[in-house]
Amino acid sequence: MKHSLSIALLALAATEPASAWAQAATPTDPKATEQWEPVPRTVMPGNREGAPPADAVVLFDGRDLSQWETSKDHSAARWKVHDGVVTVDKVTGNIQTRQHFRNYQLHLEWQVPRDVTGEGQARGNSGVFLASTGPGDEGYEIQILDSWQNKTYVNGQAASVYKQAAPLVNAMRPPGEWQTYDIVWSAPVFATDGTLKSPAYVTLFHNGVLVQNHTQLTGETLYIGKPTYKPYAEAAIKLQAHGDPSPPISFRNIWVRPLD
Structure with missing residues (x-):
């Protein structure tokens, strides 16, 4: 046996x-x-925290808006540049990058004015649209808002994927101080017939704190209704001039690293 x-x-x-x-x-x-090849290329980092690395496209360095255009008619952006920052002009409306991108790392800094007024969504409201595909507000929005002791719906506070995903925590500094967003955007992928092959994902650090961890998006931002996807290849990055009556916010030190 x-x-x-x-x-x-x-x-x-x-x-x-x-x-x-x-x-x-x-x-x-x-x-x-052991893996020896391919050898990663060398990228020199910025010489201080928040400074653009060597391979970044500098979108705003405090001097002019040559990299930007008005969203509604593609004319030159007319927000006010002063003292190394740019302040939203609610009359001329949203601005967007002249250059279009797909997957990228984005750094931007923004400031709610110390004398901000209003409450809820009417308090320092703006937004960064990660892929603006049309002349209106179409795209994928990361909310900008004064969320320092300011109650509103959680998927509409600062660092939310607007109307889709609340931030993991509230990392907001008080009005008058500078806020930092560091964003990694993975664009959606579409088949040749326009159907969705893979969704978009976003990772976001707010003031160095992880607030969106490879969050899957369900489509473009909509104020009313459920998000849906529309096919695109590359798109502009857009900054919002929100119509609320509070004093406008400002931006500085904006740069992007294409990851394609």
């Missing part, structure tokens, strides 16, 4: 794929798990 069992076990082992035995073997050479 023991002899027959041994023969049966040997026969079973012979039918197992060689890979199963290879995986069970313990490697003895540490070089077997």
